[in-house]
Amino acid sequence: xxxxxxxxxxxxxxxxxxxxxxxxxxxxxxxxxxxxxxxxxxxxxxxxxxxxxxxxxxxxxxxxxxxxxxxxxxxxxxxxxxxxxxxxxxxxxxxxxxxxxxxxxxxxxxxxxxxxxxxxxxxxxxxxxxxxxxxxxxxxxxxxxxxxxxxxxxxxxxxxxxxxxxxxxxxxxxxxxxxxxxxxxxxxxxxxxxxxxxxxxxxxxxxxxxxxxxxxxxxxxxxxxxxxxxxxxxxxxxxxxxxxxxxxxxxxxxxxxxxxxxxxxxxxxxxxxxxxxxxxxxxxxxxxxxxxxxxxxxxxxxxxxxxxxxxxxxxxxxxxxxxxxxxxxxxxxxxxxxxxxxxxxxxxxxxxxxxx
Amino acid sequence: xxxxxxxxxxxxxxxxxxxxxxxxxxxxxxxxxxxxxxxxxxxxxxxxxxxxxxxxxxxxxxxxxxxxxxxxxxxxxxxxxxxxxxxxxxxxxxxxxxxxxxxxxxxxxxxxxxxxxxxxxxxxxxxxxxxxxxxxxxxxxxxxxxxxxxxxxxxxxxxxxxxxxxxxxxxxxxxxxxxxxxxxxxxxxxxxxxxxxxxxxxxxxxxxxxxxxxxxxxxxxxxxxxxxxxxxxxxxxxxxxxxxxxxxxxxxxxxxxxxxxxxxxxxxxxxxxxxxxxxxxxxxxxxxxxxxxxxxxxxxxxxxxxxxxxxxxxxxxxxxx
Numbered sequence: 001x002x003x004x005x006x007x008x009x010x011x012x013x014x015x016x017x018x019x020x021x022x023x024x025x026x027x028x029x030x031x032x033x034x035x036x037x038x039x040x041x042x043x044x045x046x047x048x049x050x051x052x053x054x055x056x057x058x059x060x061x062x063x064x065x066x067x068x069x070x071x072x073x074x075x076x077x078x079x080x081x082x083x084x085x086x087x088x089x090x091x092x093x094x095x096x097x098x099x100x101x102x103x104x105x106x107x108x109x110x111x112x113x114x115x116x117x118x119x120x121x122x123x124x125x126x127x128x129x130x131x132x133x134x135x136x137x138x139x140x141x142x143x144x145x146x147x148x149x150x151x152x153x154x155x156x157x158x159x160x161x162x163x164x165x166x167x168x169x170x171x172x173x174x175x176x177x178x179x180x181x182x183x184x185x186x187x188x189x190x191x192x193x194x195x196x197x198x199x200x201x202x203x204x205x206x207x208x209x210x211x212x213x214x215x216x217x218x219x220x221x222x223x224x225x226x227x228x229x230x231x232x233x234x235x236x237x238x239x240x241x242x243x244x245x246x247x248x249x250x251x252x253x254x255x256x257x258x259x260x261x262x263x264x265x266x267x268x269x270x271x272x273x274x275x276x277x278x279x280x281x282x283x284x285x286x287x288x289x290x291x292x293x294x295x296x297x298x299x300x301x302x303x304x305x306x307x308x309x310x311x312x313x314x315x316x317x318x319x320x321x322x323x324x325x326x327x328x329x330x331x332x333x334x335x336x337x338x339x340x341x342x343x344x345x346x347x348x349x350x351x352x353x354x355x356x
Numbered sequence: 357x358x359x360x361x362x363x364x365x366x367x368x369x370x371x372x373x374x375x376x377x378x379x380x381x382x383x384x385x386x387x388x389x390x391x392x393x394x395x396x397x398x399x400x401x402x403x404x405x406x407x408x409x410x411x412x413x414x415x416x417x418x419x420x421x422x423x424x425x426x427x428x429x430x431x432x433x434x435x436x437x438x439x440x441x442x443x444x445x446x447x448x449x450x451x452x453x454x455x456x457x458x459x460x461x462x463x464x465x466x467x468x469x470x471x472x473x474x475x476x477x478x479x480x481x482x483x484x485x486x487x488x489x490x491x492x493x494x495x496x497x498x499x500x501x502x503x504x505x506x507x508x509x510x511x512x513x514x515x516x517x518x519x520x521x522x523x524x525x526x527x528x529x530x531x532x533x534x535x536x537x538x539x540x541x542x543x544x545x546x547x548x549x550x551x552x553x554x555x556x557x558x559x560x561x562x563x564x565x566x567x568x569x570x571x572x573x574x575x576x577x578x579x580x581x582x583x584x585x586x587x588x589x590x591x592x593x594x595x596x597x598x599x600x601x602x603x604x605x606x607x608x609x610x611x612x613x614x615x616x617x618x619x620x621x622x623x624x625x626x627x628x629x630x631x632x633x634x635x636x637x638x639x640x641x642x643x644x645x646x647x648x649x650x651x652x653x654x655x656x657x658x659x660x661x662x663x664x665x666x667x668x669x670x671x672x673x674x675x676x677x
Contacts, residue, residue: 034476082456084395139655140664142456143603146395146596147648158641274592283460320475325468333443333461339451 015341016288016295019334020302022344027327036319044316045309055308057193061265063304065090067202068257069282070300071209072123072250074291076141078213079246080226085130085145086254087279088152089123091272093258095156096122098269101175101262102164108178115179116201116259123255124248126152131247135240141247149275157271164269171270181264196264198257203297205253210293212249222246254279281307284332303328366624367509371516372581374620376401378519379574380598381605381612382526383567388607389530390563391543391667395459396444397571398595399466403440404572406470407433409484409579409586410477416489426491426580430515430573437572438565440466445564449557452671463595471588483587491515491580515577522570526609539563543665546672556672574598600651607665619647 028038049059069086076083083089097119104111130148133139164172181197213219224232225242233239257278262269281303288302289295310324334341380397387394412429419425444462447453474484491513500510530536541549542559550556575591583590597619604618605611625643 030472034472082454084456084460133652133656137656139652142393142395143599143655144652147600147651150593150596150648151645154641154644158639161641162639274589280460280464283457287457320472320480322468322472322475325464326472329461329464329468332457332464333447336457336461337447337451337453339453340447 012290012295014345015338016290016299016335018341018344019288019331022334022341023327023331026330027323030326031317031319031323034319037317041313041317041319041323044312045306047309047316048312049305049309051312052191053189054191054193057187057190057195059305059308060190060195060199061193062308063300064196064199064202064264065257065261065278066281066285066300066304067199067206067297068260069254069278070285070289070296071202071205071293072253072257072279073282073286074289074293074296075209075213075253076246076250077286077291078226079222079242080229081131081134081243081246081250082142083127083130083145083247083250083254084142084283085127085148085279086250086282087275087277088145088149089126089251089254090258090261090276090279091149091152091156092126093119093123093255094262094269095152095159095258096255097179097259097262098164098172098175099159101179101267102173104179105176106178111176111178112181112263115175115263116181116256119259119262120252120256123258124252126255127247127249127251128244131244134247135243149279153272153275156269160269160271165271166268171268173268175263175267179263180267181260182267194265196260198260198264201256201260205256206293206297209253209296218245254282281328284328284335287332287335366621368512369624370617370620371512372620373623374616375513375516375519375581376574376577376594377598377601377616377619378523378613379515379577380571380595381601381616382522382609383570383574384599384602385526385530385567385607385609385612386539386563386570387567388602388668389543389665390539390560391546391665391670391672392445392448392560392564392567393455393459393669394444394564394567394571395456395596395599396441396462396466397567397598398591398593399459399463400437400441400568400571401575401578401595401598402463402466402470402591404433404437404575405579405583405590406466406474406484406575406586407436407572408576409487409590410473412487412489412580413485416487421489423489423492425489426487430491430576430580433572433576434569437568437570437575439568440572441564441568444568445561448671449560449564452673455669455671467588470586474586484585487579487584490584491577513577513581515573515581519577520613523609523613530609540665542672543667546667546670550672550674556674560672571595571598597647600647603664604647604651604654622646 031038031041048055050056069090072086072089073083097115100115100118126148130141130144133144134141160172166173183197186195187193213223221237221242224237225239229239285299285303286296289299306324306328310321313319314321380401384394384397408429411432412426415425415428444458447458448455471482475482478484493511494514496510530540538554539559542554542556546556578590579586601615601619602612604615622643
């Protein structure tokens with residue numbers, strides 16, 4: 001029993017939990033200012049996310065890409081890199097999966113895995129560009145990945161328009177069914193929700209994430225470089241190569257996410273004016289999960305439920321769905337500025353002492 | 357005569373697009389020169405664009421179509437920008453938070469808050485009502501009478517003149533005044549600055565607030581001269597292009613201005629290319645990509661070398677070495 005209490009009062013658990021509560025609380029306050037009923041709003045959020053089998057299936061669909069991008073950001077973080085580029089790697093993964101899905105004609109047991117692998121590789125290679133520039137040219141990865149995000153957005157639009165487009169539509173033609181990740185049986189189980197096989201790949205990725213980082217020599221090197229690159233170099237590790245490896249794996253996770261979204265949910269790629277946003281939310285997911293495998297999955301569940309459930313708030317309480325972006329932004333902010341949360345915790349502790 | 361019209365359009369579009377970039381890039385300049393990364397430029401521009409759209413709309417209603425209402429919107433946008441930048445300063449200066457994460461959070465918050473409030477103010481509509489009165493162009497007497505270049509350069513929105521004026525002012529402030537020297541020293545070597553009695557925290561707070569004001573003004577110029585309303589995609593990437601301009605301009609006000617103009621031309625070329633059917637050969641998307649590729653090349657040292665302020669992104673904790 002004591003062990004459990006210890007886990008729940010640990011800082012790595014306490015800070016995300018309190019940040020989330022603070023975010024929801026301020027969100028409620030903002031709703032009150034707009035003359036909405038926050039309790040009704042949050043209840044309809046839960047109702048929307050878990051109300052029936054269809055909702056649960058759709059919530060899981062929402063969670064799936066967040067696990068991928070969350071793992072992507074977390075993996076890079078562990079090696080001391082800030083991968084803001086999960087968004088772009090996600091798009092490149094979508095693009096590669098779309099190209100394979102449309103252009104090739106194969107039996108499903110070859111086509112589907114090939115499309116998934118192509119997505120992962122495309123994401124990985126896109127990540128390596130930033131890794132290379134960091135390792136060989138000393139360019140900070142934050143700036144390069146931001147720029148690469150925009151490049152990938154327009155590049156993907158170009159490819160869809162020039163080579164893959166469905167005439168008269170702002171999207172590519174449909175992928176061949178042999179490349180789909182959707183499973184008829186799984187969808188029917190959830191009342192035709194767009195839940196797909198990708199969730200299993202995502203969870204597999206989380207397991208791989210844990211094993212690679214904590215159970216292999218290579219993972220030890222990656223984390224050592226993250227802790228202290230100078231010490232790692234002194235110990236004979238090649239910092240540059242490790243940085244590139246980390247960016248590759250990080251990109252693979254995001255790319256797989258992009259591929260899964262196309263192969264499992266939409267089955268076509270749209271021409272986007274703006275980012276899908278999963279990469280940026282991945283930053284939040286990784287942060288709140290403390291850059292661990294389990295934490296990232298839990299973080300993805302939290303943000304997946306919030307984002308999908310938000311659509312219910314519109315019907316249930318008339319609240320604009322954007323309130324959830326505000327809540328998510330606040331949660332990120334509080335997790336980042338740990339000091340503020342610690343200050344709040346301190347306040348509660350003082351009050352307890354006073355009461356005694 | 358068609359090419360004359362096209363060139364004149366080109367210059368006009370370049371300056372309009374570059375104006376917003378110059379404001380935001382100058383904003384980034386103050387913040388980053390003081391050692392605080394500001395990728396929240398996008399969010400600050402969003403909040404500026406939103407505030408300008410809403411305030412101008414209501415000011416116009418109250419004043420009955422006065423030419424002053426856009427200016428009221430512009431000024432209030434600036435003030436709201438300062439307030440909105442404060443959380444970034446609190447998190448990254450006082451609480452030593454990761455400045456990139458704090459910036460990402462602010463970007464999320466800006467777009468969420470902007471659209472949420474728009475829906476509340478305008479009966480659930482996702483965009484603000486189109487403004488009746490926006491900024492009108494100014495004629496600079498005499499100079500605008502010069503044939504050809506007069507109309508191109510001296511007949512423009514007042515905000516454009518203000519942007520160029522601010523470039524000169526920023527250069528003077530940052531490089532010729534004690535305040536500027538202190539601000540830069542805080543960004544290069546905060547420990548040394550602290551030793552000689554400069555209040556590092558106060559300088560960084562000021563820098564981030566100035567940054568908020570300027571970036572929000574940049575966003576406001578977009579609603580007040582180009583779109584006439586605010587919706588979720590009014591600001592889509594301009595903040596990041598401004599960041600690119602800042603880096604391409606090597607963290608210098610004049611450099612940033614030229615970079616902004618350059619990106620402005622790149623963007624304005626779109627319409628010219630369409631007129632001359634160049635888009636048949638070079639796709640529009642590649643024109644969009646151009647500024648970003650260029651930034652990466654600059655950073656990689658292939659097109660000149662850019663050196664960031666030495667202490668950028670590092671929180672200053674008193675007493676730590």
